[in-house]
Amino acid sequence: MSNFGKGTICVQGGWTPKPGEPRVLPIFQSTTYKYEDIEQVERLFALEEVGFKYTRTGNPTVAAFEQKITALEGGVGAVALASGQAANLLAITNLCNGGDHIVSASTIYGGTYTLFATKLRKLGIDVTFVDPEAPEEVLQKAFRPSTKALFGETIGNPGLNVLDFAKFKSLARRFDVPFIVDNTLATPYLCTPLQLGADIVTHSATKYIDGHATSLGGVVVDGGSYDWANGKFPEFTEPDPTYAGVRYVQAFERAAFVAKARAQFLRDFGACLSPFNAFMFNLGLETLHLRMPQHGRNALALARFLSKHPKVSWVVYPGLESSPQYARVRNYFSKPEGSGILTFGLQGDLQATRRFVKSLRVAALVVHVGDARTCVLHPASSTHAQLTPEQQRSAGITPDMIRVSTGIEDAEDILEDFDQALRHADA
Numbered sequence: 001m002s003n004f005g006k007g008t009i010c011v012q013g014g015w016t017p018k019p020g021e022p023r024v025l026p027i028f029q030s031t032t033y034k035y036e037d038i039e040q041v042e043r044l045f046a047l048e049e050v051g052f053k054y055t056r057t058g059n060p061t062v063a064a065f066e067q068k069i070t071a072l073e074g075g076v077g078a079v080a081l082a083s084g085q086a087a088n089l090l091a092i093t094n095l096c097n098g099g100d101h102i103v104s105a106s107t108i109y110g111g112t113y114t115l116f117a118t119k120l121r122k123l124g125i126d127v128t129f130v131d132p133e134a135p136e137e138v139l140q141k142a143f144r145p146s147t148k149a150l151f152g153e154t155i156g157n158p159g160l161n162v163l164d165f166a167k168f169k170s171l172a173r174r175f176d177v178p179f180i181v182d183n184t185l186a187t188p189y190l191c192t193p194l195q196l197g198a199d200i201v202t203h204s205a206t207k208y209i210d211g212h213a214t215s216l217g218g219v220v221v222d223g224g225s226y227d228w229a230n231g232k233f234p235e236f237t238e239p240d241p242t243y244a245g246v247r248y249v250q251a252f253e254r255a256a257f258v259a260k261a262r263a264q265f266l267r268d269f270g271a272c273l274s275p276f277n278a279f280m281f282n283l284g285l286e287t288l289h290l291r292m293p294q295h296g297r298n299a300l301a302l303a304r305f306l307s308k309h310p311k312v313s314w315v316v317y318p319g320l321e322s323s324p325q326y327a328r329v330r331n332y333f334s335k336p337e338g339s340g341i342l343t344f345g346l347q348g349d350l351q352a353t354r355r356f357v358k359s360l361r362v363a364a365l366v367v368h369v370g371d372a373r374t375c376v377l378h379p380a381s382s383t384h385a386q387l388t389p390e391q392q393r394s395a396g397i398t399p400d401m402i403r404v405s406t407g408i409e410d411a412e413d414i415l416e417d418f419d420q421a422l423r424h425a426d427a
C-alpha cells in the first residue's frame with residue numbers, strides 16, 4: 001500500500017479484504033479473541049507471536065486504522081489512543097522516566113502545554129519551553145545531559161507558526177535525542193514530518209482525521225529512524241521482566257518504540273481507542289485528500305477577505321503569500337494551500353469581538369478545529385484561559401484573537417457570513 005499515492009492510501013489503506021470478506025472495514029466490537037491452545041497464548045504473552053490478546057492492547061478495526069496512518073505518514077508502525085492528549089502522554093512517557101528532561105516549543109496546543117507543564121513535572125519529568133523562532137545557538141542552551149526528547153507542532157495551535165523543521169532536526173541530531181512532532185493541524189495529507197527529520201509523529205485524530213466532529217482519539221506513529229540502542233534508553237535494550245524478559249530493540253528492531261508503547265503503555269495505562277471510533281477515523285480518512293484542499297482553499301479565501309476588511313486589525317494565515325511563514329509552507333507542505341485554521345483580531349474592544357461572534361450564522365462558536373463545518377473560538381477565554389498572561393503571550397495568544405477553522409462549505413457563504421457579522425460588531 002505504501003507505494004500508492006496518498007489519495008489511494010486514504011481510501012484503501014489499512015484494510016485489505018480477502019475474497020468473500022467485507023469490502024468495508026468491519027467494526028470488530030469484541031474485547032476478546034479465541035486461541036488454539038495454552039501454548040499459543042503463552043507465545044502471545046511473551047511477545048513471541050504477533051496477535052490480538054485483549055482489545056486494550058489491540059483490536060482488528062483499530063489495527064486497520066493504525067496501518068492506514070502508518071502508511072500515510074511513512075512510518076514503521078502506530079499505536080492508536082483514546083485521545084490526542086493520551087498520544088502525547090504516550091510519546092513522552094514511552095521514553096522518559098523521573099529525572100529525565102524534554103525540550104518543547106512553547107507555541108503548542110493549550111492541553112499539551114498544561115500536560116507538559118504540570119503532569120509531566122508531577123511525574124518528575126522536567127520540561128523547558130523554548131521560543132521555536134529563537135536562533136539555534138539560543139535553543140542549544142535548553143538541552144541538558146538528561147534531555148530525552150525535542151517536541152514541536154507542525155503548525156502551532158493557535159499561534160499558527162509553521163515549525164522550522166531544518167533547525168529542529170539539526171538540534172535533535174546534535175544532542176542525539178528523538179524529535180517528536182504533533183502533526184494534528186497539518187495532517188499527513190499536507191505534511192509528513194518523518195521525511196523532514198522527525199522520529200515520532202503524534203496526532204489528535206479528533207480533528208481533521210475524523211473531520212466530522214464525531215469521535216475523540218489519537219495516534220502515535222513510529223518512524224523507525226531513532227537508534228534506541230545508543231545507551232540513552234536502557235528500557236529499550238534491557239530485558240522487560242513483565243514480558244518474559246523481552247528486549248525491545250533486539251526483538252522488534254526498527255519498530256521497538258511502537259512495540260514497547262503497545263506492550264507497556266496500553267497495557268498499564270489503558271488509554272486505548274475504541275473499535276467504533278477507529279471505524280469513524282477510517283471513514284474520515286477515506287476523504288482526507290478531498291477535504292484538506294477545500295479546507296485550505298476556504299481558509300485562504302477568508303484570510304484574503306479579512307486582510308482587506310477595514311474592521312479587521314490583523315490576520316494570521318501561513319498560506320497567505322504575505323505571511324512570514326509562507327516560505328515554510330512552500331518548503332514543507334505538499335500543497336501551497338495551508339491548513340484550514342486562521343486567526344484574526346478585530347478593531348475595537350472585546351465587546352465588538354463578542355458581538356461579532358454572536359452574529360455568525362454559518363460559522364458556530366465551538367471548542368474544536370478540523371470539522372467539516374466552519375467554527376470559531378476565542379482562545380483567551382477558553383482553551384488557554386487557565387494560562388497566565390505571560391504564558392498566553394509565549395503561546396502566541398492575544399486577548400483579541402479569534403481562531404477560525406474553515407469547514408468545507410461554499411467559500412462565498414462563509415465570506416458573506418463573516419461580512420454580515422463584522423457589520424454587526426459595531427452596533
Ligand SMILES: *Cc1c(COP(=O)(O)O)cnc(C)c1O
Pocket residue numbers: 083084085086109111112153157182184185203204205206207216217218
Ligand atoms: C486537540 C489537540 C490535541 C489534543 O487532542 P484531543 O483529541 O482533544 O485529546 C493535541 N494536539 C493538538 C495540536 C490539538 O489540536
